[in-house]
Amino acid sequence: MKRVDVNSTMPRARLLAVAAAAVAISACGGGGGGGFSALPIAAAPAPAAEQVQPPAPAPAPVADSSAPCFNEADFREGTRLEFEAVKPGADPATTAFQRTSVTEGREVFAGANPVAFNVGTETSSFPSVYQRKMVKKEYKDLVNGSILLYGKAFTEEIKIDPKAGAPLGPGFVLDRVSSVSQVFTPPFSFPVDMKAGQVASQQSSVIETRTFNGRSDPATSLPAMGELTYHGREKLETPLGTFDTCKFSLRVAVGVSAISMGATKEMWLAAEGPYRGQLLKGVDPKSPALVTKMTYTPG
Template identity: 30%
Template structure:
């Protein structure tokens, strides 16, 4: 697998971790049973979306735990700034993390659209953009086939590489989870993506992302925990990461 493909596989994992935002300022969520993860129930996903997370001016500083026995969290940020329209995209919000990368979002009337990702040395644009409907019923899935083209970020506009992604986003349902800041009711999503690459030397790969977003609290819509699994076709899993928010140091959502 070449370096551009490896970078593409690594950054979604980093971004999933950085996306883990606040789940409570020392208090519990809607359900503070303290009895561990709760069963999934039938309720739609509207309560787990917050458009303020994607408005310029939003700024969050938080900490996360990446291992079950970890006690000191890693610092992370979520900063939103405007991104001007280009020939390839409309005007959007640019969400920057602590990992020298950023993702481009647009909140549509009924969905969150992810148009691409920015690195220090390249820019990736997805056609069509990845779509997350604001309201999904438990068990509902959205299927897309997306092409992401990466361009060298030197002003030349030269194409560096491309990937085709078969994308299935399923809203599993509601689930109460335990975090270092209490128990919270969440919306659980599972995203499966199968990648094929323009480089014939890069092996097709499946990435599975499981995400738990906070429901019905002042932190509505934040990703409280996330799992990220990478498995090249015909091989064993090569990457399996799990992260959870542990502390919020700054929380300013517009």
């Protein structure tokens, strides 16, 4: 799912709480009449044998449910996903989008303990001058049949060699550390098991915090709205094969109405096979990319 970028120069806004109205429900009972009968009193009939009703059958599973399109193995530590996707008509050799996600286990984030997903680690260096490392993480969880989205974080570390010209080695020292975190408060929560045509929406806020060498800038907060729509099942032909998939659209809007920023994604997730639960097509509705290569290794 696409991250929400918040412009830190935008004005701050507070998400207003919506009070719920209480509904009172009352029930009425009835009574019976009495009196003496003019007819002789006959012996009371023997009570009929009590009939035990068989238990109601369990509801049949919904054939087009979205539940098979989510994979609980994604949340196991050590699960690794690598894929490559190409937009229609594009040259795979030059424009392929690549992504790697590694489930790292639970990590403290935003006052909670969600599962951390390392979705990008990049390292670079210039011999005898500096070393640079960037790490991008997303924080999610699977709780009581719902996917919870807590937010994401980006961290960059730069080490330099105080003795320029020396060989690359242990002489490098930490020069600066910067980070940006975007937190959904409360976390977005979407059900795993949805019916075709079902829409799940939620109000939240995005709180962005930036730090540099341990110093934090004032946090910015903007209202946010997330809306997930499940359109149903579709057969999808891909270079990996033909799969039964679940089609979703996810819309996220951030900011007050006058200056809100919105983005809509369309996603086709596999409902079967070795890639169950993984994205096979998406994300731009106008030109969705198609996955051409995938390696999925559950933890």
